[in-house]
Amino acid sequence: MKYFNRYKYFSVVALLFLSVTACDDFLEEDNLSSLTDKNAFTGPEAFDQLVAASYNALRDVTRIYVLDGIGTDLYTRGGIIAGQDELNDYVNLTPSNGTVADYWNRYYHLIKATNTAITRADEIPDIDAADKSRGLAEMLVLRAYAYFNLVQQFGGVPLVLNEIRSAVTDFSRSDEAAVYTQIINDLEAAVNDLPTNASQQGRITKGAAQHLLAKVYLARGYQSFGSANDFTEAAQLAEAVIAGPYSLVSNYTDLVDVNNQPNAEEIFAVQYNGNVIESDGGNNRHQLLKFGYDVYPGMDRSNIYGRAGGGLTPTEYVFTLYDENDSRDDAIFLRVLFAVADKDGFNKGDTTIFFPKTVWTDAEKAAKPYVVFNPDEQFVPDGTSQQHFPLFFKFDDQAAPYGDNQGGRDAILFRLGETYLIAAEAYFKAGDAVKSAEMLTIIRQRAAKSGFENEFIVDPADVDIDFILDESARELIGESARWMDLKRTGKLEERLYLHNRHAQLNMAFDASIHLLRPIPQNEIDRSQRTLTQNTGY
Structure with missing residues (x-):
């Protein structure tokens, strides 16, 4: 404006x-x-402000999760097995869906912010050459990140690469291949102008650009316009990040500890501090994958366990993924909930809800004064018409007020654990199962309980896409865009119907339509219909 x-x-x-x-x-x-x-824009500080504005726009896109997860093997909608849902069940999904439009708008807002900084850089006087070079590189990476998410969700999208200073209505879609090319061009132009300092997790660094570029090459390798060389490029880029200066946190429990941030494994994170004014709002990831525990005896609305939010519920399959000696299960999920107050016959600190890992008999359950939900009872009605499952505690933030999205934890976008998984998948697709198994073994042995590391060694003969997807689920639950992972690997429909009971109820997924989201109708209308709609919508 x-x-x-x-x-x-x-x-x-x-x-x-x-x-x-x-x-x-x-x-x-x-x-x-x-x-x-x-x-x-009259001085060098103006360029710094434009760069900062783009980072601020990034906050908005990291607070939305529904399209990244829902309608997959790991995430479903809340409630009992009944009814229909546009996004999870793929029933009557329309171009007017508000969640889809919000996703589009937030990512294009990020693109607008980066384009403004890029376009204005040459017009602002007296910018230090090194600051300008780095700032432009950071903007190219953020723009690439936005387009990478958009192209996976919507296919070909309008490529807007300059600040728009007057009304434009005749936008048209570039094809997917062109969008991928632009993303790669931006990242490759940026990577050598970025510092390697691992302590700057809140700003784009060379490692962050390489990590994202590895993901882009990996995704393009599956496309009809991709090539086998894309997988080789992805593996090499991932190896460059693995070589340093980052390092895996020694155990998974410490990795997710709220008091251990930032840490050596973080490559890039959106940083928060609990001050919603300074952070333009707060992080809301502590609200993910939780049910309404507060309706049970001894429980109350409390920031100890947080409040459900984010629009996602775990499928039953999630809780079958972890081996007995996998430490990630206990680090990620709470299976015992304690009374938060003296009420309803419970004293504060008494066990009120328990989720055993193995099935208890009715007699064993009846002998306890608290509620017990067996592993196969996530959907058992109990008068509350909701699901029940171990609480997702990976992003625990007890300092955040109950019911608010004012969390102070950093939102990690890239970390080294994911880099190893990118390398594992890229090596496998490039035909090197041995190197793939090596990458997977490193991640799995980090997760093993002490003394059981040898049980977590991966045999190259066991490596396939399903093995990699399962390991990614265990490691990155609540972090990665699962919908994109399954779409990329061609496993969305198969694993949706294997593990998502709401989707099984409706059986509405159509691969000829639902591998892309609809272009928001209001965008088509504003463009005077120069924007075309995806097939089937």
């Missing part, structure tokens, strides 16, 4: 009125309250 002062119109009207009553001296005074794009 050209004018930043929302009072400009009223100032003009006031000056016209005063011109017939005021003295000449008043009319000759300068109006210093009106800023335009000509006089707002």
